[in-house]
Amino acid sequence: MTPLNHSVLSLFIFAVEFKFMSYPNDSTMKRRILFSVMCAAIAAGAFAQGQGQGLAGINEATSLMTSYFDPATKLCYAIGAVLGGALLLWGREFLLLFTNEPEVIDAGMQRLRIMGFSFVVAPWMDASIAASRSIGRSVVPTIIVILGSCVFRVIWVYTIFAYFKTIPSLYLLYIFSWAITGTAEYFYFRASYRKHVLRGV
Numbered sequence: 398m399t400p401l402n403h404s405v406l407s408l409f410i411f412a413v414e415f416k417f418m419s420y421p422n423d424s425t426m427k428r429r430i431l432f433s434v435m436c437a438a439i440a441a442g443a444f445a446q447g448q449g450q451g452l453a454g455i456n457e458a459t460s461l462m463t464s465y466f467d468p469a470t471k472l473c474y475a476i477g478a479v480l481g482g483a484l485l486l487w488g489r490e491f492l493l494l495f496t497n498e499p500e501v502i503d504a505g506m507q508r509l510r511i512m513g514f515s516f517v518v519a520p521w522m523d524a525s526i527a528a529s530r531s532i533g534r535s536v537v538p539t540i541i542v543i544l545g546s547c548v549f550r551v552i553w554v555y556t557i558f559a560y561f562k563t564i565p566s567l568y569l570l571y572i573f574s575w576a577i578t579g580t581a582e583y584f585y586f587r588a589s590y591r592k593h594v595l596r597g598v
Contacts, residue, residue, distance in 0.1 A: 522579035525579055525582035549573075
């Protein structure tokens with residue numbers, strides 16, 4: 398099965414699923430069965446494609462995904478920058494959808510200013526953890542994320558936040574915990590990849 402045929406099959410199956418899912422009177426069981434059939438058909442097509450092309454197909458797929466990664470990442474950051482900037486500029490108007498209290502809006506704006514930049518760091522942690530798990534290393538990354546995202550935050554609340562007692566001092570714990578955890582996860586993945594993948598151990 399060629400990539401084009403597989404794409405056409407996937408689109409056809411999704412269209413059929415959407416058609417059936419659009420009827421509100423259909424039973425939940427019918428929707429589950431249809432969803433299972435859709436997944437099975439796509440998996441069968443992917444398997445057939447892999448069987449037909451072998452290692453060359455895997456390398457081609459890897460190259461294709463790699464070529465998408467950089468522009469897709471830049472697009473995500475661009476969209477995030479535009480939407481985040483819009484929230485910073487018109488944050489008060491946005492928060493009026495939820496409350497009319499000036500104190501609450503002021504607190505919300507403080508959170509928007511800090512978290513708008515903090516969330517850029519979050520994928521650094523998530524991606525490095527996922528990378529380690531993809532090569533079969535999950536125990537140490539789990540321990541690292543528990544220490545960095547849970548234990549560290551508790552310590553922060555009882556030290557930094559307890560000292561300053563301000564909203565910024567509370568929300569800043571996210572960017573620090575994500576950065577520290579992501580850095581530790583990255584170096585662990587790098588070492589594990591060299592040891593277990595490049596050396597073939």
